[in-house]
Amino acid sequence: MIIGIDDTDSKNGMCTTYLCAVLVDKLREYGEVSIPRLVRLNPCIPFKTRGNGAVSFEIKVIPEKEGKVKELVKSRVSELSELQDEETNPGVVFIGDTALRAMSRGGSDKRNEHISKLKNFYETAVRDVLKIEHAYTLLSELHFDYFGLKKKRGLIGALAAASFLLVQKREPAYYDYTYELIAYRRKERWGTSRVIEEKSVWNADEATYPLIWDTVDLANKKLVLAPHSPCPVLFGIRGDSVDAINKAYKLIQAEPAEREMLFVTNQGTDSHLITYEEAKGTLHDHHSYILDGVIKSNPQTIEGGHVLFALTLALAENTEGRIECMAYEPTKGFRDIIRQLRIGDEVTVYGSFKNRTINLEKIKLRKLNVEVKSNPKCAKCGKRMESAGRAQGYRCKRCKTYSSEKEVQIVDREIDEGLYEVPPVARRHISKPLIRTYVNGGINNIHPSR
Numbered sequence: 001m002i003i004g005i006d007d008t009d010s011k012n013g014m015c016t017t018y019l020c021a022v023l024v025d026k027l028r029e030y031g032e033v034s035i036p037r038l039v040r041l042n043p044c045i046p047f048k049t050r051g052n053g054a055v056s057f058e059i060k061v062i063p064e065k066e067g068k069v070k071e072l073v074k075s076r077v078s079e080l081s082e083l084q085d086e087e088t089n090p091g092v093v094f095i096g097d098t099a100l101r102a103m104s105r106g107g108s109d110k111r112n113e114h115i116s117k118l119k120n121f122y123e124t125a126v127r128d129v130l131k132i133e134h135a136y137t138l139l140s141e142l143h144f145d146y147f148g149l150k151k152k153r154g155l156i157g158a159l160a161a162a163s164f165l166l167v168q169k170r171e172p173a174y175y176d177y178t179y180e181l182i183a184y185r186r187k188e189r190w191g192t193s194r195v196i197e198e199k200s201v202w203n204a205d206e207a208t209y210p211l212i213w214d215t216v217d218l219a220n221k222k223l224v225l226a227p228h229s230p231c232p233v234l235f236g237i238r239g240d241s242v243d244a245i246n247k248a249y250k251l252i253q254a255e256p257a258e259r260e261m262l263f264v265t266n267q268g269t270d271s272h273l274i275t276y277e278e279a280k281g282t283l284h285d286h287h288s289y290i291l292d293g294v295i296k297s298n299p300q301t302i303e304g305g306h307v308l309f310a311l312t313l314a315l316a317e318n319t320e321g322r323i324e325c326m327a328y329e330p331t332k333g334f335r336d337i338i339r340q341l342r343i344g345d346e347v348t349v350y351g352s353f354k355n356r357t358i359n360l361e362k363i364k365l366r367k368l369n370v371e372v373k374s375n376p377k378c379a380k381c382g383k384r385m386e387s388a389g390r391a392q393g394y395r396c397k398r399c400k401t402y403s404s405e406k407e408v409q410i411v412d413r414e415i416d417e418g419l420y421e422v423p424p425v426a427r428r429h430i431s432k433p434l435i436r437t438y439v440n441g442g443i444n445n446i447h448p449s450r
């Protein structure tokens with residue numbers, strides 16, 4: 001049986017991954033439990049809880065015990081959820097063996113059709129905005145059992161996380177994935193400041209980077225493995241190798257953990273990004289895009305330290321033409337890259353879209369504009385000529401000389417072409433660190449933030 005859970009936490013406490021860890025540890029009495037999944041949903045959804053993460057796991061349990069397992073899950077979700085918070089609306093989805101078998105009834109075409117609906121649901125939950133009605137429709141069509149509290153909005157994430165696991169079970173490499181090992185605090189310490197030996201984290205990072213990443217932020221000299229909220233998470237170690245994660249975990253000295261749990265996750269994969277082709281020419285708020293364009297205004301630093309430039313989208317059929325791109329103050333040194341851009345640079349921007357503005361997560365400098373055009377110099381007196389009028393060329397009034405063309409100078413740019421990213425302190429859970437592209441033998445010309 002596959003179980004998906006979402007929306008049990010609030011800004012003030014709990015964490016859906018902790019509830020999952022408690023359940024997984026408990027349910028081992030009833031049958032073998034898989035590595036749980038931690039699925040980050042659309043990071044710019046308007047009504048998210050803290051990290052917008054949902055969880056799922058599979059338990060091998062005999063049919064007679066399915067009822068007992070469901071009861072246990074329901075009671076723990078009811079007991080541990082932050083129900084007093086208006087924004088917490090838990091949902092749980094159960095895909096029992098009977099429902100799984102029923103999905104295949106009608107042959108492999110029918111099964112593939114059902115699987116593709118679940119894939120589509122997961123992908124939409126990560127990249128788009130879903131309504132609770134979408135979840136109800138699919139739950140009822142596939143006869144999945146579910147449980148919810150209050151507005152039950154968590155059913156969306158619960159079904160998405162269950163779908164992610166179901167797809168991975170059939171095709172492990174269908175979606176890119178990474179790992180996170182999360183250590184949880186003992187209950188008496190919840191809400192107090194975390195005791196983590198800083199030096200040991202730097203050592204653990206040095207011993208395992210780049211197989212683990214986003215543990216520290218080198219440029220900003222900050223640890224990024226621990227949250228600052230009063231939730232039960234002590235810290236999390238993210239990476240591509242379970243061995244490296246375990247090695248790092250052994251090296252980190254911190255307050256005693258209550259328990260640890262390893263998750264397979266869509267963190268660090270860029271699953272939220274939509275290409276312009278996929279967007280079919282229309283951009284919507286609360287979605288994240290990859291867009292090609294040409295810089296239309298030199299970047300300027302505005303109030304608050306944010307850096308802004310205008311971009312003309314490359315695709316001709318696009319009628320919405322121009323958007324703004326913003327490197328926000330928390331992206332720190334990334335802004336220095338942006339400040340070096342200038343009109344005419346051809347770039348690809350990556351980030352979430354709202355009010356016609358892209359919140360930059362990454363940028364690819366495809367072709368830097370190395371030409372500086374200025375009015376030609378007069379051959380006699382050496383002074384810059386003046387414009388003789390629109391499309392009329394240039395002249396020197398004093399010497400009566402004339403030139404039809406602007407003078408083009410080739411300048412050195414102090415920045416290289418290639419892909420740049422925000423530092424770990426400013427990275428969304430779901431955004432792919434460029435170092436993963438390196439390790440996996442990907443494209444050239446990338447400039448990881450360290």
Ligand SMILES: [Zn+2]
Pocket residue numbers: 378379380381382383396397398399400401
């Ligand atoms: Zn002159």
